[in-house]
Amino acid sequence: MRLATFNILHGRSPVDDRVDLDRFSAAISSLDADILALQEVDRYQARSSDADLTALAAEAMGAPEHRFVAALSGVPGATWMAAVGDEQPDSAAYGIALLSRFPVHGWHHVRLAPVPMRFPMKFRGSLRPELVRDEPRVAVAATVETPYGLATVASTHLTFVEWWNGRQLARVRDAMSGVDRPFVLMGDINMGPERAQRITGMRPLVTGLTFPAATPRAQLDHVLADGDLPSGEGRAVQLPLSDHRALVVDL
Secondary structure: OEEEEEEOHHHEEOOOOEEOHHHHHHHHHHHOOOEEEEEEEEEOOHHHOOOEHHHHHHHHHOOOEEEEEEEEEOOOOOOOEEOOOOOOOOOOEEEEEEEEOOOEEEEEEEEEOOOOOOEEEOOOOOOOOEEEOOOOEEEEEEEEEEOOEEEEEEEEEOOOOHHHHHHHHHHHHHHOOOOOOOEEEEEEOOOOHHHHHHHHOOEEOOOOOOEOOOOOOEOOEEEEEEOOOOOOEEEEEOOOOOOOOEEEEEO
């Protein structure tokens, strides 16, 4: 069984600043994952050719089971607002996804509050920091019928604000305390391995630097496990899109 997580940067390549849907599909296909967690996923956004990137990924990897969960609805710079879960399936949105080649017996979503106030952030080329608002976040989990029996697998993308992402991770941990084990949490957690393991009490299935993709200096992306799973082999994989490397682990 192969697990993978990938922050796709809505399919864009930093090299040419383009979203090429054929390139995106080829990258997803090359991962050959049985269960795939995706972050920074667009649905019907102009910047990604108005495509449903989750549906494209599902077709590329042959995943009959897939779920996109919006963190934001609308379009950037216009009607960009927090998603609440009742958005129409054909509406523009941005969020995360979880895809599986194996049967899924149920889905579960966890809404994660953003930083409750504006905070200073310095942008490249700016002399002074600007006050910005954080984005809402979300986690999606599935009960999956795997070769090792029923397991719960989740995808999430946490804030980069260090003093808040720990709270979000603890919220995911607590929300998943009663789900079927083994439990695997995948995604862009936006923190290093030691802190992620300390907060969750989970063990890493793979280690590897993932960000920035060209010359990675940090591991922000993780595949963490709790429960009885066999040991495996994992690696970070650079693909021709995104500013993150994907993480892949074979059990």
